[in-house]
Amino acid sequence: MQDRPTASELLTTIADLLEGDVLAATKGGLQHNVRVAGNLCRILEREARLGGAHDAREIELLADVLGEPAGGRSARDLSAALAARLEAGHDAALEKRAFPALLEIVRGKLAIAKPGHDDYDFSGEQLS
């Protein structure tokens, strides 16, 4: 166990510095980059808190869609396996099973990368 502050606490501290004093002391293109860096720290802070649970849930959902035990495979490997199955030919049942799982996984990523992006539900502009 590392000593306090935790990764999450340190990332908040760095983000506060970037979005406060550093932003005020910069301008133009550098200021834009500082704003981006501050936002990335906020993302990493949420990842430090929520990333572990998200990854575990992603693995569980992907294994379930594939109908196989995860068997110690990473989310990346399981994603590759699912993408390959989806590409192998039209399997309506697989797509139907995959859709809600993929939506839940994406919502989990957004809780870290862009909270609130999934508030909008696209009602009225459905394409299919």
Next chain:
Amino acid sequence: MSVVEQTAKGLGEFLSQKWGKRVAIENAELASAGARRRNVLFDAVAGSERTPLVATIVPFAAMQLLPIEVEASHLELAEAAGMPAPHLHAVCSDASFVGGPFFVTTRIAGETIPRQVLRLVERTPGLGPRLARQCGAALAKLHAADASRAHALIARPNGDPLDAALANTRRSLDELLQPSPAFTLCFNWLKRNRPPAPRRIAVVHGDFRNGNLIIGADGLRAALDWEVCHLGDPMEDLGWIAQRMWRFRNDSLEIGGFGTRDDLRTGYQEAGGEGDEARFRWWKAQGTLRWGLGLAGQAKQHLDGSVPSIVLAASGRRVAELEYDTLMLLRRGFE
């Protein structure tokens, strides 16, 4: 000497030669400095005559995909077709004047920054729907232009524009650094729901959206950024301006955060454009997927060292936004 001062000096030399009289450059100001384009606003003063202009400069020759004359020719073609576009005054492929090839256009007053556009719309009654109709009309005029009169080097699809888009999407999927089953699912939908090819190939702006438009209280004044103008399916432009990412949080108004699909369609049809609902929907989904794959590609450019940039790195963490948008657009097809 600052970059702007150097640019002003080069522009003065160029315009003096071009116009055959002494031209002084005043009020030069850097308006935007992207990786691909630098825009410098200035006044050209010749005797008692003052002309407000903009120079669009390609900063590094390596970033240039096509000769600058090609992009400049699109502006002339658009203006001749009756689409609001900045008037072209001069093109110069000689990089020695301002450090890169450039063209000079009329400076048009108005808002271009999306949030400021949306603020203007909010405080101007009726502007939002009017603007969406004007966008429709502007695109109809461009799409009616004779494609055979476009520059010989204009980008064109290899065969049917929908097949070409599918092939490009396939390539981008294969180049992903990590698999995205969400994008694969959406790609399957695009393949299965591919509508018939358009009857005619049109000149397509390629990036017509809130952020590339000059807008005043009277509405649309000009379309900017003709860099990716190409030949293709006119419905591609309508699907692109309907993307969520150009609404800047004003999600309930599908067109740029200021108008509805009906407003856009009305403007398009009243100006003689022929809409096609199936192809519009297809290009809208394709555009969302393409942008998601584009963001992943930007992160890759940072990671492989070809364009180290924190902004491109951050694009990688925006991919999930587009996975969400594509899944939600196509939700009904999978439920």
